[in-house]
Amino acid sequence: MSKKHNFSAGPCILPQEVFEKSAQAILDFNGIGLSILEISHRSKDFVPVMEEARAIVKRLLKLGDDYEVVYLGGGASLQFLMVPFNLMKAENGKAAYLDTGTWAANAIKEAKHLGQVDVVASSKDENYSYIPKNYTVGEGYDYFHCTSNNTIYGTQMKTFPDVPTSLVCDMSSDIFSRVLDFSKFDLIYAGAQKNMGPAGVTMVCVKKDILGKTGRNIPSYLDYSLHIKKESMFNTPPVFPVYATLLTLQHLENNGGIAAAEIRNEAKAKLLYGEIDRNPMFETFCKEEDRSLMNVSFKLTDESKKEEFDNAWKAAGINGLNGHRSLGGYRASLYNALPIESVQVLVEVMNSIK
Amino acid sequence: MSKKHNFSAGPCILPQEVFEKSAQAILDFNGIGLSILEISHRSKDFVPVMEEARAIVKRLLKLGDDYEVVYLGGGASLQFLMVPFNLMKAENGKAAYLDTGTWAANAIKEAKHLGQVDVVASSKDENYSYIPKNYTVGEGYDYFHCTSNNTIYGTQMKTFPDVPTSLVCDMSSDIFSRVLDFSKFDLIYAGAQKNMGPAGVTMVCVKKDILGKTGRNIPSYLDYSLHIKKESMFNTPPVFPVYATLLTLQHLENNGGIAAAEIRNEAKAKLLYGEIDRNPMFETFCKEEDRSLMNVSFKLTDESKKEEFDNAWKAAGINGLNGHRSLGGYRASLYNALPIESVQVLVEVMNSIK
Incomplete structure (x- = not known):
């Protein structure tokens, strides 16, 4: 059957080159006589893939060495929990959230496990058909969380507020799609399965100086600082999804x-x-x-x-x-x-x- | 270059058939004109993959409908945390662990975030060169956790103790390698990247009646019951790793x-x-x-x-x-x-x- 016109909301279409190169890597990765599926994540063949997959994100987003990039499993849904674990203070923790849709609401639900969550604005009253605009984020919050694009309702934040705390954004469904001043954000996360790569890996890009300030004893897998220290190899990463993500981002970089x-x-x-x-x-x-x-x-x-x-x-x-x-x-x-x-x-x- | 003899500890060699079929699925999945990397996890093409990937585990392990299988991201390292979240009582929770190596010790470390952990026996004193045997697991524990095979030290449990509580086992490195009475276990988990499939997905097989007894409010992604209820589609699963895992297990089933x-x-x-x-x-x-x-x-x-x-x-x-x-x-x-x-x-x- 010939190729279809794929409007899927995610997992979604990726460049044809990514399909061809990643299929070839499964049969023989870089001509080494082994499949990408059977090599150690600590091998000399895969370590450069992880290094470049981390570096290319910072190049594309035009971010400096004050940011770190890690690749994790569990999807953006696990980030709904990891963000408050890493940023909400253990004592009297308090975060502000913008409620623009189902995924924003899910993020709010998980944050409530760890502290006080104030929804500064919501468009739930009109079935999320618009992005709230006239709201203020006051002082005293550990961070402010928003969702840049709402896949279900077809809405997208065109501007981002200036807030007197860390700005955290779930960019799962529109990262790498438009020019923003990404240095405005302190933490960006994105499930790969839209503009980044296939399902099975999530990228987190975080400004280092916001970490380590909660007084919280963070379980290992949930700890951004540990993943950063281990260069995204704290445990076996999702090798193939990371590789296909790198191919997708290289294709983007090579096309402007x-x-x-x-x-x-x-x-x-x-x-x-x-x-x-x-x-x-x-x-x-x-x-x-x-x-x-x-x-x-x-x-x-x-x-x-x-x-x-x-x-x-x-x-x-x-x-x-x-x-x-x-x-x-x-x-x-x-x-x-x-x-x-x-x-x-x-x-x-x-x-x-x- | 010709094919190598691959003794890698994991990710590791998989059947050649898995490489060939999964590479083909990336170019065109089941002749539908789309790549396995670009289809929705809720599509009529992928849902049967997830259903069969869950069912085949129970067939191979000879387990009945009192068990459920889910596929998750985050690796066995995240299971080190999810097991106590789901099984350790919120009040006065207490678990027994067997310390047979680095991975067992890592599991112990994470469980301590949630309650009391008693190490009933350890071979750390002799650099994990043996499996402790003469130990007893007393009454009053929420569960007993052991590691069936220790990849680093090359040791393996040949028998499993009878314990007066739930028996939990990390079988990441030897699942599907030998005949056991798997119905003896209440929860088995395994990172896929040894005998099951490529890196990026973890299988959890759990006896349903041990869940829901902790009095704990479990965050969504960490909640086995939620993943079971959503048939392993609570959020976007690692589509390709699940598919390659199914191919690996089908190869096993078709070969005795x-x-x-x-x-x-x-x-x-x-x-x-x-x-x-x-x-x-x-x-x-x-x-x-x-x-x-x-x-x-x-x-x-x-x-x-x-x-x-x-x-x-x-x-x-x-x-x-x-x-x-x-x-x-x-x-x-x-x-x-x-x-x-x-x-x-x-x-x-x-x-x-x-």
Whole structure:
């Protein structure tokens, strides 16, 4: 079967080069006569992969030596717990959270295990259809946590607040997709399975000077400082996911970095939102000003057209367009690796629904 | 370069069929026109993979519906923490541990975060060169934890004690290698990267009725019951490592299961230990009765032969024979997928050292 147009929300499309190189590495890694799946993580063949996978993140985000990068297992969901373990003070710990969707709410839930959590603003009252804006983060918080992009609702933070504490951001679904001043953030984490690589590894990029200040005795696997000290080899890392992540980031670096990706992503989003705004058969779930460049969540204005539309996009070789089960409708994810040609095919299909 | 003889301690050799099938799945998974790396974990293509990966473990271990299997990220090191989180009572929690090596000691360290830990026996006094035997596990413990095989020291538990509490075992380095009455255990966990699959996923097999009894409010990712309820899809699982694990276990099932693997593993171990016992140039680190069938840790009796031996095994295409950095010497890991022909090559090289 020929290649599909893959709009999956994650795990999602990666560059074809990543598939080809990583498949080859499984058969014979770098011509050493061994598979990437069977070599020691401490071998001279894999250690440079981990080193470069850590270094390339800092190059792409334009961060200096005051930041460290580690790769961990457990997904962003484990980071919901690790962030407060590492940043919330053991005595009278207190953190501020912005509630912009399901994943933000999940992060809030885990932080409550370790201390006081104040939700400074929430858009839950309108089913997360917008990004709250007029809120203040007061003094006395150990950190402020936000979620840059909300895959389910199709909203994205366009700016980030100035806060009088550490700024922590879950960038799982839009990291490496747009130019930001990443030095504004003290801790960024991201499950790899969108713009970074395949499922099975999570990247954490942290400003070193915010660690070690909680007075908390942190269990080993949950301790960022230990992972940093061990250069992301505290225990056996997810070797293949880290390697495929490196390939994905090398592909990004070789194709103009984040700035060039942003231009491509804006063109894809403009094309699709343009069709939604033009075509009375479709509408988005969220406020226009908060629309995500990564996940376009939309619905039919006339539900009786559902069968016709579903048959049409499936016939066009489109995959992964169903909306999240909690919201329904459709969701077109326009991650870095999705070519604009796939968006053109989708727009043509949408244009045919009258 | 031609295929090497891979004695790596883990990640380690897997069946060649696993490399071929998993490389193909990266290029096109089951002929669906998408890579296994880019499909949703909730897609109709991956859900059956996870279901079968969970079911095959119970078939191979001959366990019934009173057990559940989940796949998690974070490695066995995260299980060192998850086990006490799920099994140690919130009030006056108390667990018994057997200290047979570095990994057992690491498990003990993490459990101390959550309650009282009694080490019922330890072989640390003799550098973990034997498995303690004459110990008793008294009443009143929430569980007893042991490590079935000690990769660094080359020791292995041949029998398991009858204990008046839940029996928990870290089988990371010898699961699926020998026939045991697995129903004796209440919780078995194993990092995949030895006999199960590639690095990046950990299997937990737990008897359901031991869960939910601690009175502890468990953070989501650390909660076995939640992962069971969500059928190992609480969050995005490590898709590719789970798939490669399924391929590895299918290969085992199609080749006679654990009973047949045990016969092959015994033959390999007999061949190598036979050479060590015959050849005065070599000796093991551990007591004969506790020798591991999986990891043969040994050293030269005459260190002046080191260069000659190192050059000889490298010239023979052998990989991964260096001992763990904490012990030195050599370590030949004879995991399920290692063919006896590789052991024959190693024995021939050892035989040439006089």
